[in-house]
Amino acid sequence: MLGIDLGGTKLHAALADAAGTVLGEALEPTDPRGGLAIVAQIGALRDRLAREAGLPIGGLRCAVLGSPGVFDPRSGRIGIAPNIPDFDRIDIVEELGRRLGCPVQIENDVNLAAMGEQWQGCCKEVRDFAFVALGTGIGLGLVLDGRLVRGARGAAGEIAFLPIGSDPAAPRARLHGAFETAVGSAAILERYRGLGGSAAKDVRGVFDALAGGDEAAAATLDETARLLVQGLMAVRAVVDPALIVLGGSIGVREELVTRVRNLIARHPGDLLRVEPSMLGSRAAVIGAVGAALARFHDGLLGAAQPAGRRS
Numbered sequence: 001m002l003g004i005d006l007g008g009t010k011l012h013a014a015l016a017d018a019a020g021t022v023l024g025e026a027l028e029p030t031d032p033r034g035g036l037a038i039v040a041q042i043g044a045l046r047d048r049l050a051r052e053a054g055l056p057i058g059g060l061r062c063a064v065l066g067s068p069g070v071f072d073p074r075s076g077r078i079g080i081a082p083n084i085p086d087f088d089r090i091d092i093v094e095e096l097g098r099r100l101g102c103p104v105q106i107e108n109d110v111n112l113a114a115m116g117e118q119w120q121g122c123c124k125e126v127r128d129f130a131f132v133a134l135g136t137g138i139g140l141g142l143v144l145d146g147r148l149v150r151g152a153r154g155a156a157g158e159i160a161f162l163p164i165g166s167d168p169a170a171p172r173a174r175l176h177g178a179f180e181t182a183v184g185s186a187a188i189l190e191r192y193r194g195l196g197g198s199a200a201k202d203v204r205g206v207f208d209a210l211a212g213g214d215e216a217a218a219a220t221l222d223e224t225a226r227l228l229v230q231g232l233m234a235v236r237a238v239v240d241p242a243l244i245v246l247g248g249s250i251g252v253r254e255e256l257v258t259r260v261r262n263l264i265a266r267h268p269g270d271l272l273r274v275e276p277s278m279l280g281s282r283a284a285v286i287g288a289v290g291a292a293l294a295r296f297h298d299g300l301l302g303a304a305q306p307a308g309r310r311s
Contacts, residue, residue, distance in 0.1 A: 003288030008083025034085030114141030
């Protein structure tokens with residue numbers, strides 16, 4: 001089985017056996033050319049992992065790719081993924097299946113992160129939860145009554161487009177979503193600089209500056225947390241999850257989680273439980289391995305594949 005977590009800046013893959021044991025894992029920068037270049041990159045990464053594990057390259061039974069955006073099972077294309085060029089122009093299922101020589105399933109990356117937490121993380125005993133990933137962008141995976149919710153068109157959880165934090169009609173917001181343009185990594189860095197901060201070149205640097213007592217960094221994260229909580233409370237109002245898990249490179253940071261919890265405590269009603277991802281940066285790739293394992297076993301048993309999926 002091959003689980004793949006594809007992001008705008010990183011490609012994370014894990015090779016596992018039929019019991020779900022990870023035999024090899026690798027992380028590398030995503031090819032900025034996108035499209036077919038990424039297909040070739042995934043193929044090369046699979047080949048390397050197989051060689052390192054002493055397995056035949058052609059022995060792969062199933063692969064699951066987690067990607068930002070919305071997968072269209074009719075065309076095999078992925079839309080609403082502006083950080084990955086040309087994925088809306090190719091049939092990614094066909095191209096990747098040809099390169100890997102096995103059935104391929106596509107799933108939203110944050111959905112897979114939710115599935116990873118449900119399988120091996122902090123949600124094993126939770127039937128109603130939301131996984132919110134905050135990094136370059138923001139997305140949500142929703143599990144209700146123990147089942148992943150995809151929506152009528154596969155776009156459930158695209159909270160980047162909540163009309164929170166910025167003008168949803170602005171050109172940038174139309175592409176990335178109003179909420180994402182307010183809380184994503186680019187927005188955090190812009191906010192920091194707008195508040196007079198100069199010590200950081202990226203969001204990691206903002207957190208480093210915070211540790212050094214930088215007032216602009218503190219104000220930046222205070223405002224980011226305030227906006228994030230608006231989105232989380234909107235999710236609560238609609239689906240009433242028992243737990244919200246914060247993931248992604250920014251979402252798991254203790255400095256942000258603490259601010260979010262403090263702000264949520266000021267809201268009326270029962271306290272909304274918020275926890276950082278137990279699996280961290282591995283949540284989506286573990287979820288992809290789990291999904292590949294489930295598909296393989298379903299194939300052995302002759303079970304029907306979920307509606308809307310394509311191989």
